[in-house]
Amino acid sequence: MSSVFGVENSASGVLRRAVELDTSGRYQESLVCYQEGIDLLIQVLKATKDDAKRAHYRQKVTDYMERAEKIKHHVLKEKEEGKYHKQIKILENSTGYSYENLFKPYINEMLTEVWVEDPYIRYVHQLYNFLRFCEMLIKGPSKVKQINLLTSRDEENGKDQQRSGLQEIKNSLLDYGVTLDVTFSSSIHDREIRFNNGWLIKIGRGLDYFKKPQGRFSIGYCDYDLRPCYETSVDIFHSNHTRKT
Incomplete structure (x- = not known):
């Protein structure tokens, strides 16, 4: 009972x-x-x-x-009718905006390929953000087989950390039958995520909208739903013609 x-x-x-x-x-x-x-x-x-x-x-x-x-x-x-447009305003220090909460409504079994355009997948915390995003994708219900990342090189701090981090993510994804293709651009500025089931998500800060936790053993360090956010806007569109360009 x-x-x-x-x-x-x-x-x-x-x-x-x-x-x-x-x-x-x-x-x-x-x-x-x-x-x-x-x-x-x-x-x-x-x-x-x-x-x-x-x-x-x-x-x-x-x-x-x-x-x-x-x-x-x-x-x-x-x-x-091509009219779907939703905007989410993430307020300064607000919580509850993990990748699962933000993206889950737009992930289904039709999703097999994803394109991420984000110039700032460089530093350790940004690499971890991208890794968490990839983890969310492979948990389902999607059938993702290909993830494409377009980002910029970390020229200031050397390329080894960025290159080794992305390579490790790439190798790990292969264990789940997912291919990661990484392309670098020196002119990329916009941030957007495209799903081949028709959804397009534009986030002002890209994947890096979480604040640094107070410590390694503080609430929000592991659970991103409890991690305070920076203020940013999320625009979500749908198009039957969304595709890789």
């Missing part, structure tokens, strides 16, 4: 968040929460024996599924 109660509380929390995101117009994120909350609520429904409670949960599931379906059609229509 206690385990069912725990699942019910989790479902309520996730669905409450879904409604908040829905109300604020953050439809793609709300859809992810609706789907997760519905799955949890179905678990509660299956474990409930009382007929009155079962009828209550069944109606809740139906209501949330209908809303999720409407959102799905709305987002699909915007994508087809």
